[in-house]
Amino acid sequence: MGDQDLPGVLVSGFKGPHGICEDHVRDLQKHFHLITMEEFLENKTQLAPKIRAVFVWGGRPAVDRELLRSLPSLRIVASAGAGLDHLDLALIASSGVKVASTPHAVSSPTADLGMALLLAAARRVVEGHQLAVSPDTEKFSINWMGQGVTGATLGIIGMGSIGYKIAQRARAFEMKILYHNRKRRKLEEEGAVGATYCARLDDLLQWSDFVMLAVSLTPQTQGLVGRRELSLMKPSATLINIGRGPLVDQDALVEALQTGVIKAAALDVTSPEPLPRDHPLLKLKNVTLTPHIGSATHQARRQMMESLVESILASLNGLPIPNEVLLE
Numbered sequence: 205m206g207d208q209d210l211p212g213v214l215v216s217g218f219k220g221p222h223g224i225c226e227d228h229v230r231d232l233q234k235h236f237h238l239i240t241m242e243e244f245l246e247n248k249t250q251l252a253p254k255i256r257a258v259f260v261w262g263g264r265p266a267v268d269r270e271l272l273r274s275l276p277s278l279r280i281v282a283s284a285g286a287g288l289d290h291l292d293l294a295l296i297a298s299s300g301v302k303v304a305s306t307p308h309a310v311s312s313p314t315a316d317l318g319m320a321l322l323l324a325a326a327r328r329v330v331e332g333h334q335l336a337v338s339p340d341t342e343k344f345s346i347n348w349m350g351q352g353v354t355g356a357t358l359g360i361i362g363m364g365s366i367g368y369k370i371a372q373r374a375r376a377f378e379m380k381i382l383y384h385n386r387k388r389r390k391l392e393e394e395g396a397v398g399a400t401y402c403a404r405l406d407d408l409l410q411w412s413d414f415v416m417l418a419v420s421l422t423p424q425t426q427g428l429v430g431r432r433e434l435s436l437m438k439p440s441a442t443l444i445n446i447g448r449g450p451l452v453d454q455d456a457l458v459e460a461l462q463t464g465v466i467k468a469a470a471l472d473v474t475s476p477e478p479l480p481r482d483h484p485l486l487k488l489k490n491v492t493l494t495p496h497i498g499s500a501t502h503q504a505r506r507q508m509m510e511s512l513v514e515s516i517l518a519s520l521n522g523l524p525i526p527n528e529v530l531l532e
């Protein structure tokens with residue numbers, strides 16, 4: 205699609221819930237000849253040598269061994285978002301291909317959503333809306349209440365750029381902020397947001413009124429919050445997950461929510477996404493769900509697209525790649 209003399213960029217497609225929106229397609233076409241997965245699979249021999257970059261949007265297309273093998277001119281995988289759990293970085297690096305992502309574009313909107321979920325769960329905004337629009341006005345009672353946010357303790361797990369921005373926002377709500385991270389932040393960074401480091405995750409879990417997961421999904425963090433961790437939390441506490449579904453043992457979470465081990469959960473991410481329509485999380489009143497929309501603002505999505513264009517162009521021109529992902 206577009207000018208065939210421009211460098212070829214493989215994209216998942218333009219249709220369906222994961223399709224790239226029309227405005228972004230038009231902008232991408234100013235720089236690249238976009239080749240959809242469908243076109244590629246129909247005409248691999250002719251198109252494969254033209255493809256210099258894969259544009260990964262919403263985790264698609266999957267960049268696996270077979271795809272890497274079939275793209276001899278590939279220079280870069282440009283992946284939208286901060287999370288990299290959908291990419292096999294070692295495999296891609298072993299093919300001599302670079303990777304870029306868009307961590308800066310997503311950190312503020314994702315932190316905003318984290319706070320939105322925290323507030324919505326604490327103040328039961330979704331339930332409140334349902335009561336407000338219910339035809340049965342008698343359903344509302346003056347004794348219908350939520351949890352206070354001002355002055356409460358927020359425990360942030362994962363103090364990367366998203367976690368730090370959550371702390372900045374929580375400070376405005378006069379929250380006490382605890383955090384747990386692989387690496388302790390500099391003292392001046394802690395001081396600027398009034399955050400206290402918890403070297404032990406258990407301490408953070410026991411002391412927090414709200415626990416916010418803002419950590420990347422890696423083999424080390426998979427199942428980080430399981431039955432034991434949930435049992436350490438206060439019965440009045442709320443778990444918020446804006447990281448990735450598999451950070452939490454979801455069956456243990458359902459049980460904890462059903463039996464009052466914790467008060468509530470607010471989840472932007474689940475496993476799988478979307479959840480099967482008969483999943484118990486969809487039926488619980490003390491659960492607030494959003495469909496993985498951390499970066500879903502017009503502004504952030506445009507910034508993500510522009511950042512990926514810059515990274516692809518830099519790699520094709522042999523220049524330093526903005527937001528290049530380096531293997532640790």
Ligand SMILES: O=C(O)C(=O)CO
Pocket residue numbers: 284285286287288310314446447496497498499
């Ligand atoms: O940037 C990401 O990886 C996200 O999932 C934002 O929600």
